[in-house]
Amino acid sequence: MNYLLSTLFFIFGGILGSFINVIAVRYNTGIGIDGRSRCFSCGKTLHFLELIPFFSFIFLRGKCSKCKSKISLQDFIMEVGMAFLTLFLFLKFSLSLQTFYFIFIFSLLLIILAYDLKHKIIPDGVVFLFIFFSFLYIFVDLKEIIFHTPNLVSFLSGFIIALPFFFLWLVSNGKWMGLGDGKLSLGIGFLLGISKGFSALALAFWIGAVISLLVICISKILNSNKLSLEGKKLTMKSEVPFAPFIILGFLIVFFTGLNLF
Numbered sequence: 001m002n003y004l005l006s007t008l009f010f011i012f013g014g015i016l017g018s019f020i021n022v023i024a025v026r027y028n029t030g031i032g033i034d035g036r037s038r039c040f041s042c043g044k045t046l047h048f049l050e051l052i053p054f055f056s057f058i059f060l061r062g063k064c065s066k067c068k069s070k071i072s073l074q075d076f077i078m079e080v081g082m083a084f085l086t087l088f089l090f091l092k093f094s095l096s097l098q099t100f101y102f103i104f105i106f107s108l109l110l111i112i113l114a115y116d117l118k119h120k121i122i123p124d125g126v127v128f129l130f131i132f133f134s135f136l137y138i139f140v141d142l143k144e145i146i147f148h149t150p151n152l153v154s155f156l157s158g159f160i161i162a163l164p165f166f167f168l169w170l171v172s173n174g175k176w177m178g179l180g181d182g183k184l185s186l187g188i189g190f191l192l193g194i195s196k197g198f199s200a201l202a203l204a205f206w207i208g209a210v211i212s213l214l215v216i217c218i219s220k221i222l223n224s225n226k227l228s229l230e231g232k233k234l235t236m237k238s239e240v241p242f243a244p245f246i247i248l249g250f251l252i253v254f255f256t257g258l259n260l261f
Helices: 002-026 055-059 073-093 097-119 123-138 152-172 179-192 194-221 243-256
Strands: none
Touching: 002 073, 002 097, 055 243, 073 097, 073 243, 097 123, 097 179, 097 243, 123 152, 123 179, 152 179, 152 194, 179 243, 194 243
């Protein structure tokens, strides 16, 4: 039964990943999420067999069946990523309210991640939704399904985690750090608490620094624009989206329980 449920959750995660990728791509574009999916190059309406998570991308070899233009690798990554996250949540919490709550939370985080990578800004509508449901988390015991009054530390955890980001944004007038990163860390703090929240941020800074330096070094060695942001070579002054690193740090701490403090 566990194998069957695990498989079903994995498939469900892939379908959900495809849906949230549509939201991430169409958000703030004026295109609703209820319209039929189309090829961005030739406008061909995609039929059912071209929308099957995982398999359609593989069988089509990452290209449109009509015009042969490349399909964004983001589609495949979002489907696979959400599929594994959903599976891991099921393995962690079994068939419970916690599992479905965090599936929703992770869906919001993946939308933020994809949107920030593309536009270098965190969408307010999604991050405020994330903050709201993260804040509710400190008032509800999802395991026992009961409401309770959080202690002062839990209540302030989000604000304390977000404080350094708001300080950096304030003193630099938004040049060092975007305000959206502070909003995102607010929800992270409510979900993880103070010590684990700062652990996630520490990981985010370390991973972000290492990856950025590696990409810059490799780009210089190859002397090409292949490793770039929007066709521009990465340099020490390049604007690099930080939300993906915050989310990655959060996921590591969430699933491993790592606490650096």
